[in-house]
Amino acid sequence: MKKLLSVRELSTDHIEEIFKRAKTFKEKGFSPKHRGEWVLMFLEPSTRTRLSFEKALRRLGIDTYLFISESSSMKKGETLRDTVLTLAAQGFEGFVIRTPINGHFREIEDVGVFVVNAGDGTNEHPTQALIDAFTLREVFGNLKGLKVLYVGDTLHSRVFRSGVWLFNSLKAKVGFCSPKVMKPADSSLLPIEEEFEDIDTALRWCDVVIFLRIQKERQSKPLLISERGYLENFGLTPERADFLRKHKKVYMHPGPVNRNVEIADSEIYGEGSLILKQVENGVFVRAGVVDFLKRVK
Amino acid sequence: MEKLLIKGGFVVDPSQKLEGLADILIEKGKISKIERNIPPSGDEEVIDARSMVVAPAFVDPHAHLRDPGQTYKEDIESGSRAAVFGGFTTVVSMPNTSPTTDNPAIVEYQIQKAQKVGLIRLLPAGTITVGRKGEKLTDFNALKKAGAVALTDDGTTLTDESLLKTALYWASDLGLLVMDHAELPSLSRGHLNEGKVSSLLGLAGRSRSAEAIAVARDGFLAQETDAKIHIQHVSAKESVDLLSLFKEKGVNITSEVNPNHLLLTEEAVLKYGPLAKVNPPLRTKEDRKALIQALAEGIIDCIGTDHAPHASWEKEKPLDQAPPGMLGFQIALPALVKLYNEGLITLKRLVEVLSTTPAKILNLYPELGTLKVGTTADVVIFDLKHEWVFDEKINPSKSSNSPFMGRKLVGKVFYTIKEGKIVYRGKS
Numbered sequence: 001m002k003k004l005l006s007v008r009e010l011s012t013d014h015i016e017e018i019f020k021r022a023k024t025f026k027e028k029g030f031s032p033k034h035r036g037e038w039v040l041m042f043l044e045p046s047t048r049t050r051l052s053f054e055k056a057l058r059r060l061g062i063d064t065y066l067f068i069s070e071s072s073s074m075k076k077g078e079t080l081r082d083t084v085l086t087l088a089a090q091g092f093e094g095f096v097i098r099t100p101i102n103g104h105f106r107e108i109e110d111v112g113v114f115v116v117n118a119g120d121g122t123n124e125h126p127t128q129a130l131i132d133a134f135t136l137r138e139v140f141g142n143l144k145g146l147k148v149l150y151v152g153d154t155l156h157s158r159v160f161r162s163g164v165w166l167f168n169s170l171k172a173k174v175g176f177c178s179p180k181v182m183k184p185a186d187s188s189l190l191p192i193e194e195e196f197e198d199i200d201t202a203l204r205w206c207d208v209v210i211f212l213r214i215q216k217e218r219q220s221k222p223l224l225i226s227e228r229g230y231l232e233n234f235g236l237t238p239e240r241a242d243f244l245r246k247h248k249k250v251y252m253h254p255g256p257v258n259r260n261v262e263i264a265d266s267e268i269y270g271e272g273s274l275i276l277k278q279v280e281n282g283v284f285v286r287a288g289v290v291d292f293l294k295r296v297k
Numbered sequence: 298m299e300k301l302l303i304k305g306g307f308v309v310d311p312s313q314k315l316e317g318l319a320d321i322l323i324e325k326g327k328i329s330k331i332e333r334n335i336p337p338s339g340d341e342e343v344i345d346a347r348s349m350v351v352a353p354a355f356v357d358p359h360a361h362l363r364d365p366g367q368t369y370k371e372d373i374e375s376g377s378r379a380a381v382f383g384g385f386t387t388v389v390s391m392p393n394t395s396p397t398t399d400n401p402a403i404v405e406y407q408i409q410k411a412q413k414v415g416l417i418r419l420l421p422a423g424t425i426t427v428g429r430k431g432e433k434l435t436d437f438n439a440l441k442k443a444g445a446v447a448l449t450d451d452g453t454t455l456t457d458e459s460l461l462k463t464a465l466y467w468a469s470d471l472g473l474l475v476m477d478h479a480e481l482p483s484l485s486r487g488h489l490n491e492g493k494v495s496s497l498l499g500l501a502g503r504s505r506s507a508e509a510i511a512v513a514r515d516g517f518l519a520q521e522t523d524a525k526i527h528i529q530h531v532s533a534k535e536s537v538d539l540l541s542l543f544k545e546k547g548v549n550i551t552s553e554v555n556p557n558h559l560l561l562t563e564e565a566v567l568k569y570g571p572l573a574k575v576n577p578p579l580r581t582k583e584d585r586k587a588l589i590q591a592l593a594e595g596i597i598d599c600i601g602t603d604h605a606p607h608a609s610w611e612k613e614k615p616l617d618q619a620p621p622g623m624l625g626f627q628i629a630l631p632a633l634v635k636l637y638n639e640g641l642i643t644l645k646r647l648v649e650v651l652s653t654t655p656a657k658i659l660n661l662y663p664e665l666g667t668l669k670v671g672t673t674a675d676v677v678i679f680d681l682k683h684e685w686v687f688d689e690k691i692n693p694s695k696s697s698n699s700p701f702m703g704r705k706l707v708g709k710v711f712y713t714i715k716e717g718k719i720v721y722r723g724k725s
Contacts, residue, residue: 180522181466197470223463229438233470 001296003115004289005105007126007166015169017296019134022281022288025059030287032061034294038094038114039087043069046098048255048279049118049127053096056287065092081107088113094290114293116286122156122218128254129162131285133170135277136208139250144171147193149202151234152212152262153182156219159254160212164190177202179234181223182214199234203243209251211236211262227261235260241267250274300324301717302337306346306678310353311649312667321351323674326717331670342719344712346678352648353666354386354675354713356655358476358553359451359529359601360625362388362419364410365403366395371606371695373407376626377416378693379604381721383626384677384710387656387665388417392424393452399424399435401443408444416720418675420659422447422476425464431455437467446659449476451529452576454511456482462518469524474659476527479511479536480577488617490563490578498566500617503578509535516543519550527658528552530603532577534587541596551658553601554588556632557623561585561700569700571612571619575605578621592650593642599654602629606696624699627687631701634681634708644681652677678712683725685709 001014010018038057042050050066057064067087069075074083084095084107094114097105102121119125133143140146148167154160154176164174168191175194176187187195196202203209214224224230231237236244236251241264244251252274257263268275301323308319308331320335321328337343362376371379373390380388390407392398398407404421411419423440425448427433437448448468454477455461468475484507489495491502512528516539519526531537531552543550557575562585565573573579591597605622612619633651636642642650656666664673685691687701713721 179466179470180524181463181470221459221463225434225463225467226436226438229436229471232438 001293002112003105004126004293005115005117006124007129007162007169010166010169012169014292015130015133015166018130018285018288018292019137021291022134022284025287026281026284030059032059034061034291036093037063037065037091038096039065039067039092041067041095041097042118043074043097043099044119046118048282049098052279052282053116053118053286056283057290059283060287060290062094062290079107080104081111084108084111084113116289116293119158122158122161122215124162125158126162127286127289128159129166130289131278131281132163132210132252132254133166134285135252135274135281138277139274140207143167146172146208147206148172148174149206149209150174150176150212151199151202151209152178153214154178154212155182155184156215157212159210163210164192175202175205177234179230200240203240203249207249209236209244209249211251211253213254213256214258214261224261230261231264236263236267238264238266241270241272245272252278255279300341301344301674301714301719302335302341303344303346303351303676303678304335304337306349306351308351308668309644309648310668311645311653312353312663313669315668316645321668321676323676323714323717326674328668328670328672328674331668344678349678349680349711350644351676351678353652353656353668354677354715355384355629355651356387356659356661356666357385357602357604357626358389358447358527358599358655358659360388360390360604361393361606361622362390363606364394365406369695370608373410373419374414375693375695376604377411377414377419379624379626380417381713381715382693382710383602383629384651384679384713385626386417386675386713386715386720387420387661389420389422389447389659391451392422392449393429397424397429398422399427399429401439404440404443404445417715420444420446422449422451424448425450425455425475426460429453431457431460434460434464434467437471437473441471441473445473447474447476447527449478449529451476451478453482454478454480458514458518462522465518465522465524465526469522472660474525474527476529477511477515478529478576479508479515481507481511484510485577488574488578489566490580492563492581494563494566498616503576505533505535505580508533508577509539512536512539516540516548516550519543520546520548523549525549525551529601530555530558530577531588531597532558532580532584534584537587537591537596540591544596551598553599553655554592554597555603556600556625556629557603558588559585559592559636560628560632565700566616571614571616572623572698572700574616574619574621575603575623576621589636589641593646598658599650600629600633601655602626606694607698608696609698612698622698624694624696627692627694628699628701628706630679630710631706631708637681638707674714674717676712676714677710679708679710681708683707683709
C-alpha cells in the first residue's frame with residue numbers, strides 16, 4: 001500500500017497497524033529509522049495539518065520540502081499529474097497533498113509514489129478521522145457501540161465524510177445534527193445511524209460530539225446568517241457543555257474553531273474538550289500513517 | 298369588567314363544528330362556558346347578540362401598518378383601530394416600513410407600541426433580506442427572539458433562488474413562516490393587469506406569468522426543503538392550478554387572497570383609477586371566479602387583507618406613479634358576506650378563512666382561531682344583514698384609499714373582543 005487516499009481503503013487490520021505505530025511513537029518516542037525526501041504539497045491553506053505532517057516526517061528521518069500553489073507551476077496550469085511526475089523524476093518518493101478539488105488524486109492513482117491525502121475538497125480527510133478515532137480510543141478503549149455525533153456543516157465537511165466510514169469500520173455508531181442549509185440532501189448512502197433536527201436531543205443520544213467547522217470558504221454563498229443564532233441553535237453553549245460534563249460525555253473539534261459560533265469561548269479548552277489532545281495526537285498518528293505506508297507492502 | 302356574557306348569538310366555530318344558537322361566557326380573558334342558555338348572574342356585562350353571528354375573532358396574516366416611517370398613511374394606533382373595526386384582533390404587520398423591519402429593534406418597537414395601544418395582538422413580520430434589497434439575509438434568529446413570527450420581502454420577491462432556498466432552510470430550522478409576494482419583478486414592471494385595460498390605456502402591464510412562475514418556484518423549493526411557505530395575495534387562476542397541484546402532492550404550501558381581488562376586476566381601474574391599483578393587480582372575471590372557487594374549496598387557505606393605506610395625495614397621482622394598495626381591514630367581512638349571500642361560500646367557510654385557518658398557518662391555533670372552552674377569548678360579533686356606508690366618518694384609518702369609499706356595504710362588525718375585553722363597539 002503506497003497511498004492513503006480514503007479511509008474506505010483501510011481494513012480494520014490496517015487501522016490497528018496505524019494505531020499501534022502511533023501509540024508506540026507516543027509512548028516510546030521516535031527513532032529516525034526512515035530515509036527519503038517527501039513533498040508537502042499544500043494547494044490550500046493549513047496550519048496544524050501541514051506542521052504536524054512536517055514534524056511527523058522529520059521525526060521519522062524523512063526530509064520535507066514545502067510546495068505551495070501560489071508560487072508553483074500549477075498556477076501556470078500544470079496538472080497535478082505532471083507536477084507529481086516531474087517531482088518524482090527529481091527523486092521525491094512521497095507526497096502529502098491537500099487540494100481544493102474532490103477526487104483530485106485520480107490523476108495520480110497509477111504513479112508509483114507514496115501519497116497521503118491531507119484533505120481533498122469536500123471529499124475526505126483520512127488522517128483527521130484517524131486522529132479523532134485514536135483520541136477516542138485513548139478515552140474509551142474499544143469504540144464498539146460508541147455513539148459519535150457530528151454537529152454542524154456536514155454538507156461541506158471532509159472530516160465528516162472520512163469519519164463516518166472510519167467509525168463505521170470500528171463499529172461505532174454515527175449520528176449527525178446540522179442546520180438544514182448545511183446538511184447533505186440525502187445521506188442514505190453514508191453509514192449513519194441517526195439524524196437529528198434538534199441538537200439537545202442529539203446531545204442526549206451521543207457519547208461524544210465532534211463539532212465541525214463552518215466551511216465558509218467552501219460555501220458558494222455565505223450560508224451562515226447569524227453567528228449568535230448558530231451558537232444558540234447548533235453550537236456548544238456553556239449550558240450544553242455543562243450537560244455533557246454532567247453525563248461524562250466529551251467533545252472534539254478538528255479546528256480551527258470559529259469562536260462563539262461552533263463553540264462558546266469559555267468551552268473550547270474546557271473540561272471535556274479533547275481539542276488539544278486531537279492536535280497532540282496529530283503528529284503521532286500521521287507518523288503512524290507514513291510508517292505504515294513505508295513498511296507495509 | 299372581569300366577566301362578559303354573549304347572549305342569543307348564532308355561534309359559528311369550525312374548530313368544534315359548532316353552528317347554532319348558544320351563549321358564551323367569558324371570564325378572566327378566557328372562554329369559560331358555551332351553552333344553549335347561560336342565565337346572567339348579575340355581575341357580568343351582557344352583550345345582546347340576537348340576530349348576530351358570534352365567531353372567533355379574525356386573524357390577518359397580511360397588513361401594512363406603515364409604522365415606523367410612513368405614519369402619515371397609517372400608524373400602529375390608527376391601524377389597530379381599523380383592524381378591530383373589521384373584527385381582527387391578531388394582525389401580522391408587513392416589514393416594508395421605513396426603515397424596513399429588518400432588525401430586532403424595530404420588531405420590538407412595533408410590539409411595544411401595539412401593546413401600549415392595547416387593541417390588537419400585533420405580530421410583526423421581519424424582512425427576509427437586509428433593507429428588502431434581496432441580497433443579504435437578515436438575522437432570522439434575532440428577529441424571532443424579538444417576536445417576529447414570519448419573514449417576507451413583501452412588495453417584491455427574491456430573485457436569487459439559491460438565497461430563497463437558504464432562507465427557507467433557516468426559517469424552517471427556527472420555525473418561522475416564509476411568506477412570499479410571488480411576482481417576479483422582471484415580468485411585472487407595469488401598473489395593472491397585462492390585458493385589455495392596460496392595452497386600452499397604453500400602460501405597461503404586470504403579466505400573469507410573473508405570478509405563476511413565482512408560485513411554481515416557491516412550491517418546488519418548499520417541496521425540496523420541506524419548509525413552510527405561504528403565498529401572499531394570489532391573483533391569477535394559473536396560480537390556483539399550481540397551488541392545487543402542490544397541495545395534492547402534500548407540499549407545505551399555503552396561500553391567502555386579498556378580499557379586494559374577490560370583489561373587483563381589472564375594469565375597476567377604468568372606474569376608480571389609481572384607487573384600483575394594487576400589486577399583484579386586479580385581473581379578469583375568470584381569475585376572480587377561480588379565486589372565489591379556490592377559496593371555497595380550500596385550495597386557497599385564507600384571507601389576507603393586504604390592508605395598504607396610502608395618503609390621498611399619493612393616490613391622486615397618475616396611475617403609473619401612484620403607489621399600489623387598498624384598504625383591507627374594513628372591507629374584508631363585507632366582501633365575504635357578499636360571497637355568502639351569493640351562495641358562493643358557507644358561513645362556516647367564512648369564519649374559517651378569516652379566523653381558524655390563518656390562526657393555524659401562523660401557529661396560533663388552538664389558542665386562537667377557536668372558541669373552545671379554556672382558550673383565549675378573542676371573539677367577533679357581526680351582523681350579516683346590516684347595511685352601512687363606508688365613509689370618512691366611520692373610517693378609523695388615517696387613509697381612505699378604497700374603491701369602496703362612499704359605497705354601501707353589507708355585513709358589519711358590532712363587537713370585537715380581545716382577551717375578554719371589548720376593543721371595538723359598533724353603532725347601528
